[in-house]
Amino acid sequence: MGSTAADPGPQIAARFRADLAAIWPEGIDDEQARLGLAVSGGPDSLALLLLARAALPGRVEAATVDHGLRPESGAEAAEVGRICEMLDVPHATLRVQVAPGNVQAQARVSRYAALSGWAAGRGLVALATGHQADDQAETLVMRLNRASGVAGLAGARPRGSAPGGDLLVLRPLLDWRRAELGEVVRAAGLVAAQDPSNGNDRFDRVRVRRALADADWLDVSALAQSAAHIAEADAALEWMAALEWRSCVRKEPMGLKYRPQAPRAVILRVVARIVRELDGEEARGGAVARVVEALVAGRPASIGNLVARPNSGGWSFARAPVRAARREG
Template identity: 35%
Template sequence: MGPVGPRPAVADVRRAVREALADLPEGSLVLAACSGGADSLALAAALAFVAPRAGLRGGLLTVDHQLQAGSAERAAEVAALGERLGLDPVEVLTVDVGGQGGPEAAARDARYAALGEAAARLGAQAVLLAHTMNDQAETVLLGLARGSGLRSLSGMASHGGPEAAEGLYRRPFLEISRKTTEAACEALDLKPWNDPHNEDPRFTRVRVRRTILPVLESELGPGVAEALARTAKLAREDADALAEWADSAYQNCALSDIAGTVTLAVPELEKLPAAVRKRVLRRAAIDAGAPSGALSATHVQALERLVTHWHGQKAVDLPGGLAAQRRYGTLILAIRPIA
């Protein structure tokens, strides 16, 4: 009888990591972000197996958010496990979580800031994140509940994000279920730590995970998470295509684009489908100086009306002290006042 291969779940997570790193040059440093949960433990173990066989260096980062008693000890345990797996370097990143945007957003911002700083300091080419198909499904449902656009419904990208470190982060497990990562940990005799925050119904994502998705599975049948993740992938392809189209259209529409002022040709804007035109208008506002986080769909819709429902209306106020005004076949976005 020949040698027995790894359990299917272990083979699945290893294959996902191997495919995610296939484009990296030999000798590249790859870091796994590991919290100690089943998903990130499976990720760290897969990286420890794949990296040396692919000519790469594998390391581990674990973030201590200092939000629970004993967090430092748990972070130290995760780091010790990383060393036992053969990962190097291994670091504990201790962060102070603020309050801006709510506890979930504040913890996320602090975590990404720490991961990005460590990756830059260590010279890493990639940081692996353990988001699974289930996380992707939750993200799509949250986007639907907010009434978000196509980009939000496209969920998390397999490569990239947050914007400040585009391309650094990679998510190998977006087509891997949480059941698979749990099975991989069991097969490898890894003992996950279950974060109490993942059971706390005060957090919106926890309610989606523990209540909404199970109800959907019960009422609609199995496979809802897979379907939502598939929807995210299709939406991302469409959103990427529209963004590329909008970039090209912007070049055709922009008569001038200098700091504080953007001028667009209305006849060129009128030729565009609404989905592309709105993307062009949003980019124009941002290029003129509007903060992207403050620029809402309502602002973009007001700009749209200057193009498609023009009846001599006054200038539209935009975030950042900007105003948009239609004049002689052009749309001018500039810091007030428009002379």
């Protein structure tokens, strides 16, 4: 495939290839390993498309997920398809239905499910997304403002798995600024789609983005690096929680018995996993913390459909008994 006017310069392409190699060493030089790209049509994902095409010629494919939540989404997906055709990159539009409720959370679940199925069907070994440094910094500030714990403050990891599956997800742009990526797109003569919600002050992220832009004393790249460090700490706590689970959690006839040995941050994760295992639901961090505080103080507590009781050096968790319906007389 020859070069085109859309190709970024060799130095920019080399920088991207080095970033990708750092998180995908097993695939970067494997000519048989093909990479999927999640391309919405926004500036970050269009830059990802241009950079990945230059770094891995003939080895990338793109997909656009159309949630159908905005009237413009179909036209934006079609425009991505047109750009990919111009670049000689295979493209697919994946249309999904978003279940009612928490629309953002449901859209994310639906998006990754669709992308995982597409990648499997196309024989793609990994999926790259366009998360970048400004995203990391904004998320960190938002979560700090909500008093989040380590898990909430952790930034997106450069390498992970798709939710609910084992598709390898790569985020090679975490050291790139939004403005840099926008310049890659402009230099290629492309016009990125703009989500109108990005200018709506009702959204926390928009307000934080504007506040960061006005605070020239803040180093956004440093904030993004801090989010990455917290992500490493989060991974370490997960490892410790898994060890604590294997060592200190045992089955009982009616549920699970936990004899805590670790620091509180690890205990909270183990108790959250107990709730998930027995109740089938994710518990909010505040609810888990209240249960742990009660148990440490020697008091029973309830969470979801479970009852937790302190006894003989540990804590027992079981489903609460179902009360018989009162007879009408």
